Amino acid sequence: MIEIRWHARGGQGGFTGAKLLGLAASVFCNHYAQAFPSFGPERRGAPVLGFTRVDSKPITDHSQVYTCDYVVVLDETLIETVDVTKGLKDGGVILINTKLGPDRFSFKGNFKVLTVDASTIAMEEMGTPIANTAMLGAFAAVNDLIGIEPILKSVDKGMPGALRERNKKAIERTYGVIRGGK
Amino acid sequence: MAKPKIVKFQFPECLEEMPLGPSAVAGILTEPNSGWRVQRPVLDHSKCSKCLLCWVLCPEGVIDKSKGELEIDMNYCKGCGLCAHECPKEAIQMVREGQDEQ
Amino acid sequence: MNNKSKSGHLDFLNGDEAVAYAARLCRPHVIAVYPITPQTIVVEKISEFVANNEMTCEYIHVESEHSAMCAAMGASLVGARAFTATSSQGLAYMHEMLHYVSGSRFPIVMMNANRTLAAPWNIFGDQRDSLSQRDTGWIQAYVENGQEALDMIIQAYALAEDDRVYTPVMVNLDGFVNTHTFELVDIPTQEEVDAFLPPFKSKNAVDFHHPRSFCMTASTEWNMEFRYQQQEAMDRARGVIAEVDKRFGDHFGRYYGGMVEEIQCEDAEVVLVGMGSVVGTSRIVVDRLREKGLKVGLVKLRFYRPFPREYFKGLSGRVKAMGVIDRDISFGYEGAVASDIKSALASAGVVPKVINFIAGIAGRDITKEHIEGMYDRLFNFTQGKDEKELQFIGLRW
Numbered sequence: 001m002i003e004i005r006w007h008a009r010g011g012q013g014g015f016t017g018a019k020l021l022g023l024a025a026s027v028f029c030n031h032y033a034q035a036f037p038s039f040g041p042e043r044r045g046a047p048v049l050g051f052t053r054v055d056s057k058p059i060t061d062h063s064q065v066y067t068c069d070y071v072v073v074l075d076e077t078l079i080e081t082v083d084v085t086k087g088l089k090d091g092g093v094i095l096i097n098t099k100l101g102p103d104r105f106s107f108k109g110n111f112k113v114l115t116v117d118a119s120t121i122a123m124e125e126m127g128t129p130i131a132n133t134a135m136l137g138a139f140a141a142v143n144d145l146i147g148i149e150p151i152l153k154s155v156d157k158g159m160p161g162a163l164r165e166r167n168k169k170a171i172e173r174t175y176g177v178i179r180g181g182k
Numbered sequence: 183m184a185k186p187k188i189v190k191f192q193f194p195e196c197l198e199e200m201p202l203g204p205s206a207v208a209g210i211l212t213e214p215n216s217g218w219r220v221q222r223p224v225l226d227h228s229k230c231s232k233c234l235l236c237w238v239l240c241p242e243g244v245i246d247k248s249k250g251e252l253e254i255d256m257n258y259c260k261g262c263g264l265c266a267h268e269c270p271k272e273a274i275q276m277v278r279e280g281q282d283e284q
Numbered sequence: 285m286n287n288k289s290k291s292g293h294l295d296f297l298n299g300d301e302a303v304a305y306a307a308r309l310c311r312p313h314v315i316a317v318y319p320i321t322p323q324t325i326v327v328e329k330i331s332e333f334v335a336n337n338e339m340t341c342e343y344i345h346v347e348s349e350h351s352a353m354c355a356a357m358g359a360s361l362v363g364a365r366a367f368t369a370t371s372s373q374g375l376a377y378m379h380e381m382l383h384y385v386s387g388s389r390f391p392i393v394m395m396n397a398n399r400t401l402a403a404p405w406n407i408f409g410d411q412r413d414s415l416s417q418r419d420t421g422w423i424q425a426y427v428e429n430g431q432e433a434l435d436m437i438i439q440a441y442a443l444a445e446d447d448r449v450y451t452p453v454m455v456n457l458d459g460f461v462n463t464h465t466f467e468l469v470d471i472p473t474q475e476e477v478d479a480f481l482p483p484f485k486s487k488n489a490v491d492f493h494h495p496r497s498f499c500m501t502a503s504t505e506w507n508m509e510f511r512y513q514q515q516e517a518m519d520r521a522r523g524v525i526a527e528v529d530k531r532f533g534d535h536f537g538r539y540y541g542g543m544v545e546e547i548q549c550e551d552a553e554v555v556l557v558g559m560g561s562v563v564g565t566s567r568i569v570v571d572r573l574r575e576k577g578l579k580v581g582l583v584k585l586r587f588y589r590p591f592p593r594e595y596f597k598g599l600s601g602r603v604k605a606m607g608v609i610d611r612d613i614s615f616g617y618e619g620a621v622a623s624d625i626k627s628a629l630a631s632a633g634v635v636p637k638v639i640n641f642i643a644g645i646a647g648r649d650i651t652k653e654h655i656e657g658m659y660d661r662l663f664n665f666t667q668g669k670d671e672k673e674l675q676f677i678g679l680r681w
Contacts (some may be wrong), residue, residue, distance in 0.1 A: 019296070019466055022296055022466055023296040023466075026294070026296055026467075026468040027294050027295060027296055027468065032468055033296065033466075033467070033468065034465060034466065034467050035296070035465070035466040036298075036460075036461075036464060036465040036466065037464065039408065039460045039461075039464065039647060059467070060428070060429070060563075060564035060565070060567045060568060061564060061565050061568055061652070062428075062429075062458070062461045062462070062465070062561035062562065062564045062565050063565045063649050063650060063651045063652060064649045064651070066651070196681050197681055203403070203404075204403055204404035204405075
């Protein structure tokens, strides 16, 4: 089972990203998935967390996610105030929405840092800096677990018509950034 | 008008320190919220005519007129920008948090 | 399962949404609800269905949960299939109406999002709310995940409206952990549900051709016989629960085992008993410990009322120690589930050792480590080591 933790600020659609990933992995792919937001009392200042679990068999675990294989950071300003690597397993991947390159981040631990300027791509394709779907595209490129097709289908399902195509374009671009190098 | 005092809350460190029932010393809900702010008001006293419009309009009541010059309490200002928007002398500028004033 | 629905469709839903879909599929005539976290999504989703003409029912906005149950009862009184949902303070608010509905024998189905009761006020999950209503004469079911939540709402109507039962049913989901967690859910088609759940033809409703009085008083000379009837109906419900489970499984392909599901108990030396989502987490621990050669088992208690007394009497002879996870406590004594299990065992003659674990209060997470720790203590117990009968798990200090 892999566990993914999403870091965002309230209003950035961090949990929607976690949910769409779960939708893509389960309904549009042949995995099982689970997604939930941080239920904890950390409402003040609004850093929020989203969690996705993906497995090849039914997921019965209903406890919290304490360790994870991937961390997705939607808002890089969170890195100053939150330990985004807490619980990230050795060799885990951190995917950050930023203009900066991976070498500009130094985390204590053996992690693989990937970056993509999802906000700019989202701004260009959709006219809004809400980068959650764009980050989904980037995440799909990080491994071969799900692939880009199920992500596109989950956006099809979850978004009204006008936004759909633009979101999908953003996803394809971020996927390309991670897969093909800049 | 009394300004809220910030009371530092001491979390219990053992069962014996837990209060009788969910209660606590008063004033602990008052916390500085400056971390929320995206932009902050900067008042140019040389332009200020002390018309007190900002003081009247501030939804949070953080402008203090008790001393000679107006003072904005940055512990509670939420950066809504109303004061800057309404100041007839344009004496208040909203500046991004973390950036220097222009 | 190969992620293909038999004929319905798959979706990624949270528990509340699953309940809303189930409610829609059951074709209730009347829904009277008042929102309260963490049940609110049920209410919101149903209002969307109604507003979009995807559901036809009388949707009554009420000003409180007490009114919600009154309205549901009034609806049932005229022969309508009624649905409502609540949680915690709302459940407490409608307390007297729970007695009214069960005593009047109206087969209402209610979803309850398990959430702790104030004070201290808190929105997160434990089972104190429903367990403190255990004497109100409602059948109580506890589900482990979103799919089960959907399925049990449908089964609840089949159970409640059965001629032998006519007792209201409360379907419980763990707050946030079930209600707000998204999982793969297979939503059956309306045709499938219609074939399983026939329209409601009440035998306990107003009939202008045969006028009756309802909800009358019953004097000292008559009252106790009504209570005897309620108890008899609950006893009969045990058999009906098993029938409905089988019929549901035959129809939809999902069997749940009725009142109790056993997980790896055949040769278990120690078992844990739990209700709701904690069972899901415990399954993983059982697998882990079994891989290490430890003979552990897990019992999923699906129905708390009626209580499966005979099952626990039988279990008592098979295991050396039983740990009961209670997400509640009856202050001054112990957890409700442990109490009831121990009393069932007492009449069996062979009484194994029981440890009552109080855990998961007000949303405190029950981790896999906590559960492993519970099994450790059970083994200690069987080895004669000192273990307290009642233990709070996961306290700060």
